[in-house]
Structures are given as structure tokens and as C-alpha cells.
Amino acid sequence: MDWAHTITPEIPVATILQQCTLENLPQLSEDVYSVDHISADGSTANAECMWGVFEVECRPVRNGVRYALTSCPNAFQWTITSRHGETVVHGSINQMSPDPEFAESIEEFLRHFCSGLEQPPHPPTA
Template identity: 25%
Template sequence: MEFFRIIDKQVTEEIIQTSINPENLEKFTDSMFFLEENDNNFKGGTLWGEFNISYDIIKGGIRFTLLDCPNALSWTITTGFSPEKTKIIIHSTINRTQKPAEFIEEVNEFLDEWESGLISQF
């Protein structure tokens, strides 16, 4: 399944990459927090519990992945690409084609938090 948010803010990929990192997640979302570094990744708390989380700088922005999540939840925060090249795009995926409505609602709430945090910080 895929989820999108389009945020009407103009920033560069460099601003996204330097402003958002594992140690300052709480500036952007209420349901995520940094616990400790873990090799090239980090351990963090989320709405669904504690996970090993990857954080990658990618073309256009950043990507997070919950490495030990059974749904393989991943999300990117990027700019400079379609569908809205001058806006911030949050794109999230899970490895399922169907999930209970409650879980989909939780993912949407999670992305709503990120959207609100990005709007307030940028």
C-alpha cells in the first residue's frame, strides 16, 4: 500500500537532509523518538513500539525504514520530483495490499503528524 502527503512548502533537498535526523525526530512528530545509535542505523520509539530504524540520505531528501517491522513500513521526505516538484512530498509504503482499517488509520495519523511537523518547522 502507498500513502502520500503533499506539503505546500518550498525547501531544498539540502535543507531537508540537514534539518531532519534521528536525534531531532521530536521536532517533527509526537509519536517518534530517538533511543540510541545502532551501527549505521538507530533504535527509536514509534506509535507501534520500538524498532531498529534506518535513516538514509537519498536523492531529493531522506528515507526512514522500520527494519524489523512486519509491514516493512518505510517513508521518504523529498522535494524536486513529480508530482509536485516545488513542494515537499511524504511517500510511505508497507508491504501489504490490504490491512485492517484501524491500521490504515494509524498510518494516516502518523503521516499527519509528520505533515504538521514539517509545516511548523519549515
């Protein structure tokens, strides 16, 4: 199943690449409580979120970034991309008919993430 949110005007790709990092994930989403054990290249870590603790990765993709909870049994991933005047936040899991409460929690997570993206950029943490 998948979900999508659109943000207009679009967030520049350079801003997405700068702000959408594992280190910034808790500032982007109130549903991510902490991120630790970030790899030297910044691409993998452990994240504590509304569903538990998972291995998470963050990789650049064309026009944006993809996050994936790689140890999640539902294979939850979300992608942030900008083009044609809009930014799309697209999330998906590996089930076509998830439990309605779980589906709503994903919708809520993505809404909160979009709200975080629309805030002024956070300065890099030291």
C-alpha cells in the first residue's frame, strides 16, 4: 500500500539533500524520537520511532532522498523528491491491506514529516 503528499511550492532538491539526513530525522518528524549509531558515511543508523527501534537508511535518489526502515517487517520506506514545481513525499509498505490503525499511523507519520519539511531549515548540529 502507498501514500503520497504534495508540498507546493517545491522544496529545492539541494535543500532536500541538505536537510533530509539521518542526523536531522528527529527534527523533521516528531514521530522519530532518536537516531543513533550513524555510520561514518551517514547512510545507515538505528532509529527509535512510533513503531519501535529499526535499522534505517537514507540514500540520495534522483531529485531527492529515500529513507527505508530496513529491519521493519512491513518494509516501510518514504521518498522525498522535487520536480515540476512540487515536492512529493511518497511512502509505501509491503502489504496491500494493512490493519486500518497501522495504515492511519503511517498517514500520520507522513503528515508530520511533511510539516517538518515545510519548517525553516534547521542549522546543522555539531
